[in-house]
Amino acid sequence: MHRRAYLAAVGTAASAGLAGCSSALSVLEDDPCTGDNCHIGMNRTEFLPEVYEIAAGDTVVWKNTSEAYHTVTAYEALIPDAADYFASGGYESQTAAYEGWDDHGGQLGTRETFEHTFEVPGTYEYFCIPHEGAEMIGEIVVSE
Template identity: 85%
Template sequence: MHRRAYLAAVGTAASAGLAGCSSALSVFEDDPCTGTECHIGMNRTEFLPDVYEISVGETVVWKNTSEADHTVTAYEGLIPDDADYFASGGYESQTAAYDAWDDRGGRLGTRDTFEHTFEIAGTYEYFCIPHEGAEMTGKIVVSE
């Protein structure tokens, strides 16, 4: 009788200890977007990678690889002067993107994507509206 109780306790402890192993791997994954489906992924509060380098004329694809809702929203004052503004949801300004988020506008749900083509060389800084306070920010560096 004692042996059964001991084996049950050991089995339960082993199961509990292993329960988080598969999800723990994705938390430490540096690049969830290997391959052709996306270039930048998102975990709970980070863009992965947070800095991405491309050439003029290339398109970047972001993919929400987490269970949280996110946005991709350019900082208006932190993109090149002649560059097109970008934000998931197609908003033409940072203020419009903020206002739309009140109704979940620009929301990227799990596995949703957003893409933007960069036509002007320079550095583009962007963020996630609901996770801006957690410093969920990223940077695209576009070279000639």
């Protein structure tokens, strides 16, 4: 009888230990940004939230809240005409960002951030270069 109690206790402890590990990873993967440290988080293949609304002149901070490497890269043709292009790594065009990614330029590692100030009202679409095929895209809507 003592053996069964011992095995039950060990099994429960092992399960609890493993559950703690997986839940810690899950929190890291699914933890959207809150508070002042960032506005948009990133899980394995999503920006969280996917659509973010701000006023002209506001700065948006993205934070990689996952274990994967990500980028924040504007679709050059899908931002307002008068707007400044933006991409993690400081690239001035979508082509340059793609070329930079060949050497992992612009990548954001776990807990790294990127920020951009949006001066021109309109809709801005952006994506993550390594996860573009998985449709990791986002949208910033900037009002007057």
